[in-house]
Every structure is written in C-alpha cells, then in structure tokens.
Amino acid sequence: MKKATVFALAMLLVAVAALTFVSGSTTALAQAPTITPVPPVPKPEGAVEITFWYGLGGNLGNVVQEVVNKYNSSQSTYYVNAVFQSSYDDTINTINAGLASGNLPNLAQIFEAGSQRMIDTGRTIPVQQFFERDGMMDVIDDMEPAVRANYQIGGTLWSAPFNSSTAMLYIDRAAAAAAGINPDEPMVTFDQVADYARALTVKDANGNTTRYGMGIYGEGWFLEQIHAVHDAFMGTPNNGRAGERMTEYTYNDAVGVQWVEFLKGLVDEGVAVYYGQAGAGQTASASAFANGEVAMHWASIASLRGLLSAAESAGKGVEVGVLYLPRNEGVTGKTIVGGASLWITDVGTTDQQEGAWDFIKFALTPEIQAFWSVNTGYIPVRMAAYEQAEMQAGLEQYPQFQVALNQLRLTGITDANTAHVSGIFVPYRTHYVAAFDQYFTGGYASAQEALDAAVATSNELLAEYNLTVGG
Amino acid sequence: MNAYAGVRQSRIPYFAMVYGLLILTSLILLSPLLFSLSLALQGPTISPSLLPPDLSKLDWGIFLSVFQDEPLIARWILNSFVVATGVTLGVIFTSSLFAYALAYFNFPGKTLLLFVALGSLMIPFEATLIANYLLIAEWKWMNTYQGLILPFVASGFGIFLMRQYFLTLPRELYDAAMVDGCNRFRYLWLVLVPLSRPAIATLAVYTFLNTWNQFYWPLLITNTNEWRTTQVGITIFRSFEGGAVFNTQMAATLIVMLPTLLLLILGQRQLVSGLTSGALKG
Known part of the structure; x- marks a missing residue:
C-alpha cells in the first residue's frame, strides 16, 4: 500500500512535470482558428487596472482577448485585465455572489437575459451618462437601431452593446434548387415553409426517410423571435421595456401557440425531426444539417461560419443559405437581436470607472467593430463599421450576412419587436423548453396546454423575483 | 495427463x-x-x-495545441493538485481526530456531536456558499490556496466513515496499549491510523476526486486566470454559437482527467477493500 501510494504520487508528479514541459514546446500545428490566442500584453508601470469579466469561450473568447490586447497596447493610462468567467450564466452568478462583499469587476459582459438583473443590483452606471457627458450622442445615433433598442430600457442606454446576432432559418440551397424552391426569396410564410419541408423530404425505395425537411429543437429564443416578427408582446406591460417592470408573461397567446403547433405539425407529418432541448438538440440539428440529413435548420446568424465549414468538411454538397423567420401572410415584422453588452459597475475608483468607459469607447470604434464582426460573425454595433474595407470584404464573402441585416431592418422599432426584459429570463426559457419538450414527447395533449403550464410557472417565479427586488 | x-x-x-x-x-x-x-x-x-x-x-497534435492555446493549463493542473492534496490531508487529519474521540471516549454531548457531524451531510454546500464566500473574501483569501482548501477540510462523511472503521477494531488493543503506557495521541497515530489504512485510502481517493472535480467554489473564489483550477479553466475551450467544435474541448478534458484516472487505477485495490469493509462491518 505504501509503495503504491508513493508510486501514485510519483506518477502524478511526473505527469504534471511532463505536461509543464510540453507546454513550453512550440511545435507548429495545422490548425486554423481565425484568431490564435495571444497571451495578454504586460501591464505598464503605473497604469490603472480595470477588471473585465467576460463569458465567451472558444474562438470567440480569443477574439475578445485580442480586442483587449489591441486596447492595452494602444495606450498606457489604463490596463484592462480580462478574466474569463466560464459562461454567460456563470458570469452573472459570480456577480450575484459577489454583491454582498463588493467583489465585482469594473466592467462585465452580460447577456441580454441578465439586463434586468444587472439593473436591479443597483451597482451599475448607465453608459448613457458617459455618452452624454462626453458629447458622444452621435455614436449612439450611429448604432444599428435594433441593437441599440435592445439595451435601451425605459429610455436609457444602460449598457454598451458588444456582440449581437439574430435568428435565421437556414436552408440547404442545393437541395432547395433540386426541389424547385427559390432560396433567394427570403420572405416566407408558415405555409410556404411547411411546403418547403414537404418538398425537401426524401424517401428511399423502402419508404425510409433519408432526408427530413427540417431539424427542430426546443429553444426560447425562437419563441421570442416569432413574437417580435408578429409585433406581439412576450409579457405585460410592454415587454418590461417602458419604464415599468414586467409583471406577467403572456407567451401562451395565439402567436406562441401557433408557433409550437406549426413545428409539431411538421414532425407529426413526418417532414421534420425533433432533436430535443436546446444545447444537445441544437448541436444534433446543426450536425444533421451540415451532413445533409435535414434541409432546414434554425440558428443564429453568428453560427454561419461554423455551419459553412462543417458543411464543407462533411462533403455532402450542402450549400448554406438563409431565409427570414417564417410568419403569417402579410406580416413584415423584424426579428430581435440576442447577444451581450458591456456593463460598467460603480465599484472601485472613479479612475477605474473612467477606464472601463475608455475601453468601451475603443470597442465601439468602427475599426474595432469591423474587426470584431469579421472575426466572430456578430453584427457590428456601429453603422460606420460598414465603411471599413475589412467589413465590406466580409459582406462580400458572406452574402447570407446581408440577409440577416435586412431581416433586422424590416420595420421600425417597437417595444413588442425588441427583446423583453425580466428578472427571470433564464428560468423562463428553461420552463418553456421543458414544456416544449414534453409536448413533443407526448406529455401534453395540445400546445395551448403546454404553454399554459410554462406560463403559469414563469409567472410564479416572476412574481417572486419582483417581490424580492421590491418591484 | x-x-x-x-x-x-x-x-x-x-x-x-x-x-x-x-x-x-x-x-x-x-x-x-x-x-x-x-x-x-x-x-x-x-x-x-x-x-x-x-x-x-x-490528429494527435491536438493535445499539444491545447497547451499552445492555453499555456496556463499546466498551472491549473498544479492548482488542482495542490488544492485536492491539501483538502485530502486536511480531511484525513480532522476526521481521524474527531472519529477517535467519538469511538473511544465517553464524554457529555458525545451523541449530540455525532449527530451534528452527520447532520452536516444534509446541508447542501450551496446553502452555506455565500456565508463561506463572505468569510473568505473578508479574510482577503481570494486567489489563494488556503481560500480554496479551508472550507473543505472537515467532512461529516469522513468523520462517520472513520468512526465506523475505528469501532470495528478490537477494544482490547486500546486497553493493552494503555497498560503498556502508551498515551492517547500515540495510540491514535501509531496504532489506530496505520490499522485503518483501507478506510483512510477510501476517504483519500473519494475526497481527492471530489475536490478535483469542484467547479463552483473555485469559480467564485478565484478571479484571475492563474488561480483557476482545471474544471473552471477548461471551460475556455468550449465554443459558443455555431462553433460547437469538440476536438480541443475533448483533448483538454482528457488532459485534466489524466491525474485522477491514475489515482483511481493505482488506488483501486484500497478503494474496493475500504468500501466493502465499511459496508460489512459498519
């Protein structure tokens, strides 16, 4: 036993030593991420340190670090220390835990699901104050309207938009052309998409389906998108945007029921396949789309590059195209953006708050916005970014991106076609997706029943949350 | 033939x-x-x-590219190793002491103490999370090994396991040692602990693995990249929107699992004998 323990410890030490050694080597590898991670630049002597928490991992996280590096080497007054917080969820959880002790970052990247929560912490400074003080309202005016509207709550721009995307219906253009569908006409109705799904479904001689028309998974974001397209509220009053806190979810309305029934109908008809809840279901559907096993797939425009490269490496001849989200006849509504924004907190010194603001100014320059968009697939916050050569080249390379922008600009902004704000955003999505999943697996008799149950739970939680924050 | x-x-x-x-x-x-x-x-x-x-x-090079993408991973493994070892040693030390008192001595409140120790098993860690966090933050122990280790060095499970094991050892041994002039501490460290190796090994492996796999506490209590532990650190390899690319994630996961796998393989015999002896005689 003693020998075994000593041996085990020795092995572990050897393993750690070996790993440490390996980490020092510099073998070049045939990997091609768009941005290779760059170690943070060293902090200059006497610079004010700004702590910045962010929640994007993988390649997107590398681009965040690269933007921070660009900022840090562009000046020496401030130094942004970017700390990855594992995910959007964990970022806001860590902030919640740190509230009592004041262990908060100076700057945080928070997904829009956390907007209401951030306001309710009472520890944030609306960025609008800084824009006004520095006479930079022209920058706000130059923002993509749908993006700006998302973070303007009760008439105030609380946080600086950073990464934004919108939802699309992806379609295999090659399969569409073969089925006599024109994928260049992005505006589609529910009936049309149902027809597409039927036409794109392929059966072999034995009657087995070899390709389904559409892949489906449970995801709250699309429910919100469909409400926006039809200019319908997710909750009252006014999606929680008009200065009054949201008190009730209403997504069990006609729009919500129609949406869920539409998807379930396609599955029942055998022209679509249900892959499960968001996360695993999304990955499965994306993978099936890239492999030509389903011809339509729901995803964010930020997924474009991933799907393009997956389709290419799968080699099944899938050509990635995009359509607007489907709607009822005659409806021309826009979609909403999802993503995250940058929040300045009131912790630390005024110098640090100024530094956080200085970084935001830098991140919102057209040059950085173009760099950010081209390397991530997110929509630029600033309209001026489109004048950058880098951005124009990007648009030329990815014409699908322009379709997404057009969809986002279909109509003017209303509270109904902008994302709702609520303190229980994440739990609401969990409950909706669970009810959706139960309906698809036979747990509920009708979409109405499933949505009624999800809304009831959501409203209980919402009432409880509103009570705790004194709303 | x-x-x-x-x-x-x-x-x-x-x-x-x-x-x-x-x-x-x-x-x-x-x-x-x-x-x-x-x-x-x-x-x-x-x-x-x-x-x-x-x-x-x-693509065997993927394991190298994990280290190139994130050179800090070696530091994270070291952190996890130090923390898991520290917690394991702490738990063995405190559990042995507490269990010794419970198993060998009679004093007022003994049963109550046992139930307090057992009761602590029923309080989920999340319930005490904020209190622990505030204490560690107050002591300025964020981003330190002691902040990562201290909240876990006492364990109700460890106390119970050790007590049950101590009770299976013959009482005559204790009496004989006392007659021979052994004092109580020497008996614990020189007789009881060596005799309890199977139980200690079980507790050690269990505690080590649990600590190695911790996520939320290290996430809260560290907020610089150097002080992360493996489980928090490797989430940086997870891709978002559209790029659910698995190869680096999986390579990184395998790398951080390696030390625990080694421990499990090498400690398996002790683990199995420790678990069964506790189950049969406890």
Missing part, C-alpha cells in the same frame, strides 16, 4: 466467455473516455462520427 488436458480443454470456452464478457463490460464502462478520445482526434468538426472516419489522419 490426458485427463488433465481434457479438463483444460473443456474450460477454454468458459474462459473465452468470461474474458469476452469482461472485455465487453470494460468497453462499455470506458466508452465515454474512448468516445472523448475519438472526438479529440477527428479534427475540428461540428459533426463528428462515433469513430474517426479516417484512421490514417488522426
């Missing part, structure tokens, strides 16, 4: 079946690991297959 050979022959199908079943079960049990390895070697793709489609193009 002939008869002997005959017996051997007739046993061959039996052995073949046993080994076949064992290999099959091992493959099933190992499938998550093998699948991770398969995903890691397939190159960046969002639609991986169960097995690498082209065995001649296995």
